[in-house]
Amino acid sequence: MKKQNRQMRLRFIVISTAILLSFSGLAQDSEVAIDKIIAKVDDYIILKSELERSYLDFLSRGEARGSNAKCNILQQLVVNKMLMAQSEIDSIFVDDSEVNLSLDRRMSVMAQQFGGESEIERAYGKSITQIRAEIFDNIKEQLTIQRMQSELTSGMKVTPSEVKKFFKNIPQDSLPYFSTEVSVAQIVKEPKPGKSQKDKVRNLMLDIRERLERGESFAALAKQYSQDPGSAARGGELGFYSRGELAPEYEAASLSMSPGEISMPVETQFGYHVIQLLEKRGNTYKTKHILISPQPNQEDYKRAENYIDSIRTLITLDSITFQSAAKEHSDDQQTSSAGGYFQDETGALRIPAEQLDPNIFFTIDTMKIGNITKPLRFQKEDGSYAFRIIYYNNKIAPHQANLNDDYQKIAAASLAQKRNLKISNWFDKARGNVFIEVDPEYDYCNLTN
Structure with a gap:
């Protein structure tokens, strides 16, 4: 029985915890609104609502129902709380500024999906400030867990022989079947505002600063003008940051002021800021700002x-390769380091065709392999526009997984299994060193044995 439980854990312990710590905490569904403590790990608790939400998410991905699935999800929640407890012992912490950056990115994505912050508020029946407050702790826990997992599995690699052994042990009828994949690269150039646009914004910032000096509310002007979606809702407040965490120009201006003082317009890579220093505390400082980016x-x-x-x-004349040009000139950080190529989750330089942006998919559908488009204007996720050229390198027909075509994917799966085993072994050893109490309703999961 213990061997079966261990095998079960190995199959289900997952390195990524995003599915367990997501925006689902905002859900209003009465089916998951159950506030009962079902497990305690030292000072951390797990609510039945957490388990039910995670189980619903599991089912929504087409996975099979069953008590084993719930046990494995509950165990992952217990492992997460154990990792949190261990992070305190090992002094592994995530700074609030890092959490806010991640939160800002997620809220930006949500705003894109919903069509603006007002639509998010309407959907959840809560203000942006309330939503951010509810999500903050979940994101901090998620980032801490990820950091602890990285600590436990740092430096782990797989050899070619381990990859071959892993692949050989997969039953033939369990080998995945990959749909059509494509190898596509891009070079992106974002238009940068010229002097006339910068001067226009700087003059506006000077006017805003003058209004602040005359006594107008910083919070009101931040909400009216600031283009920093994270801080604007808080009246421009950024909270405490340590040296080196914010843009150098922003930090230099902030630390050169006295509390209460308001800066002249400060230019950073994000645009122009008017900054007010609120407080200095050791090597940290607290500010609020108004940001406007020239367009x-x-x-x-x-x-x-x-x-x-x-x-x-230059590429068509063979003066430079597409990959070199992408690394040197492309403004898209996600693809430039890989020579402009779109990558799958394993880092392979090809992706399923259906995962391509629809605009790129329909573009390559009219291209021949080896061709490069003329400059194409497109809209980015943040709503701004840029230009790109697309290189259609290759097309891979649907096929069953094999070592020749899919080595990188198989190697990634092999490494994930190795990391999962490490986490599982750590769990078996560490659970004897912490207090774990599980509701008798879940005794059949054998989590405390």
């Missing part, structure tokens, strides 16, 4: 288009 005009757009077209010309 490119038609001239700036034309300059970006001409620039990326000149890069395309």
Whole structure:
């Protein structure tokens, strides 16, 4: 029985905890609104609502029902709380500024999906401030767990022989079947605002600063003008940051002021800021700011288009490779380091065709392999526009997994299993050193044995 339980744990303990710590905590569904403590791990608790939400998420992905599934999900929740407890022992902490950055990114994605912050508030019946407050602790826990997992599995690798052994042990009828995959790369050029646009914003910031000096409310002006979605809702407040965490120009201006003082416009990579220093505490400081980013005009757009077209010309003349040009010139951070290529979750330089952005999918559908498009204008996730050229490198027909075509994917799965085993072994040893109490309703899961 213990061997079966251990095998079960190995199959289900998952390194990524995003599915367990998500926006589902905001759900209003009465089916999961059960506030009963079902497990305690030292000072941490697990509510039945957490388990039920995670189980519903599990089912929504088409997984099979069953008591074993709930046990495995509950165990993952217990492991997460144990990792949190261990992080305190090992002094592994996540700074609030890092949490806020992650929270800002998630709220930005939500705003894109819902069509604006007001639509998010309407959907959840709560203010953005309330939603951020509810999500904050979940994100902090998630980031802490990820950091602890990285500590426990740091430096782990798999050898080619381990990959082959892993693949050999997969039953033939269990080998995954991959749909059509494509190898596609891009070079992106974002139009940068020129001097005229920058001067326009700087003059507006000078006017805002003058209004602040005359006594107008910083919070009111931040909510009206600031383009930092995270802090604008809080009246411009950023909280405490340590040296080196914010843009150097922002930090230098903040630390040169006295509490209460308001800066002249400060330019960073994000735009222009008017900053008010609130408090200094040791090596940390607290500020609030108003941010306005200059927007490119038609001239700036034309300059970006001409620039990326000149890069395309150099590539077609064999003066530079597409990969080198992408690493050196592309403004898209997600693809530039891989030579412009879109990657799957394992890092392989090809992805299922259906996962491509629809615009790119329909573009390559009209291309021949080896071709490069002319500059194409497109809309980014944040709503701004940029130009890109697309290189259609290869197309891989649907096939069953094999070592020749899918080594990188198989190696990633092999490494994940090795890491899971490490976490499982750690759980078996560590659970004897912490207080774990599980509701008798879940005794059949054998989590405390």
